[in-house]
Amino acid sequence: MRAIELFAGAGGLGIGVSRAGFNPEAVIEWDDYCCDTIRENQARKLDPIVHWPLFHGDVRDFDFRSVRGDVDLVSGGPPCQPFSLGGKHRGPLDDRDMFPQAIRAVRELKPKSFIFENVKGLTRASFANYLEYIRLRLTYPELVERRAEAWEDHLARLERHHTRGKHNGLHYHIVMRTLNAADYGIPQRRERVFLVGFRADLGIKWNFPDKTHDQDALLWSQWRTGEYWERHKVAKRHRPEGGKGKARAFALKEPPRLAPWRTVRDAISDLPDPEKNPDAAAAFHNHRFQPGARSYPGHTGSPLDEPAKTLKAGDHGVPGGENMLLRPDGSVRYFTVRESARLQTFPDEFLFHGSWTETMRQLGNAVPVDLAYIVASSVKTHLDLTATPAKNKP
The missing domain is CATH 3.40.50.150 (Vaccinia Virus protein VP39)
Known part of the structure; x- marks a missing residue:
């Protein structure tokens, strides 16, 4: 057509x-x-x-x-x-x-x-x-x-x-x-x-x-069955406490019908950490550590075990909170271009042209x-x- x-x-x-x-x-x-x-x-x-x-x-x-x-x-x-x-x-x-x-x-x-x-x-x-x-x-x-x-x-x-x-x-x-x-x-x-x-x-x-996907199904897989953590090989001692999400999961009467929401961890867990292992990260297109991330009120990053916040194109540069990864230990870093492309479901073979700020603008505007x-x-x-x-x- x-x-x-x-x-x-x-x-x-x-x-x-x-x-x-x-x-x-x-x-x-x-x-x-x-x-x-x-x-x-x-x-x-x-x-x-x-x-x-x-x-x-x-x-x-x-x-x-x-x-x-x-x-x-x-x-x-x-x-x-x-x-x-x-x-x-x-x-x-x-x-x-x-x-x-x-x-x-x-x-x-x-x-x-x-x-x-x-x-x-x-x-x-x-x-x-x-x-x-x-x-x-x-x-x-x-x-x-x-x-x-x-x-x-x-x-x-x-x-x-x-x-x-x-x-x-x-x-x-x-x-x-x-x-x-x-x-x-x-x-x-x-x-x-x-x-x-x-x-x-x-x-x-x-x-x-x-x-096709549902938040309750994600919470069920995390806190009722533990399937989410087992699939990602997260030991019990390294799992978060759960908070309101855990309480909501245990309030559910039966397993949700739909598939679980996909999380940041689901999307990027197979990619090397670009900050801790830059040599391995270099094997992937557009996967380079970008320094300078910081957390402040209203801009606290995307938790690893939830879907990411909406990626933003920014007005003058890239806003920190929407395009940052929030690790379980509370530390933050910017998503790489490749990680952001994963969150936007672009294929790994797809290359972006321009600086980090420019490519993040392209990704923030994308469907x-x-x-x-x-x-x-x-x-x-x-x-x-x-x-x-x-x-x-x-």
Whole structure:
């Protein structure tokens, strides 16, 4: 199936989408370092990136009408700084807001479906009206703003159009949900908003994939069965006391149905410690100790035996707490690039271009590869069924 990838970044969403069976006709990214990362992995013949037709430039300069033939999927993560809790919170007033370009892509390409991802901050009360504006513009992409029309006036016009009833022309059925990556087997508590739409004429009925992993299942495996510690060969004398997590585990009446959340230890335990064993760590790509980590209130690192906190791109450099490992003895160190890539489920063969700070920015902005694959695979399954409508059941 044919796809267009917008705002590709380092490629997390795009790798997952490609693995799900979509073949990109264009992969669009303006950032020099991100493009260098993609090119470096293309030069190393890394699938599926080697086949990506990269457009290095501003999406505003891309002519979507140059894409010939039907497009099955448009995907991307419009730059999130206008809505990020760690940013300036300017929202629609921020010229970095690229949702208008995502909407233009949908209007001009008329894809069968789209997947857009953004930070949880987009759902803040202060952005509620603008989020509804985005949703309605994606629902009716051909109902464009008029010259000098304020976005609030355009929103009102879209609302009137939406409430009138039956609609002809290009429009989409959209669902939106905040997903926690940890609930899908990613070793990171990473909450992101996904907007998924299907062209209305296809008649597709879809819902987000059910979560597969669970916090209670992790606590059960740690404190009721001990399987977690035994698997990692952690002696009883070296296990933490447990605290509230242990109490919660013993309050459970029966074993949870889902798989346990994956932890930092699950993700990186087979990697040499880059601080204590730098020679062994050098055998792994991008696995180099970065000095200078320190803990302070609100920035205390990610505990080894829980999913990591959300990796952050940072505004001026990398914030310490979100990108640090908190060891059981209370000491901290920065995650290496390779460890951070593990937490974002990038393959170990994937190389990042740039300094530690720059590569951590790429990782902090990325969509976990495995989460992208899960959502995109479900979308593709339902698109496949449109070829045999009788099988397309709710």
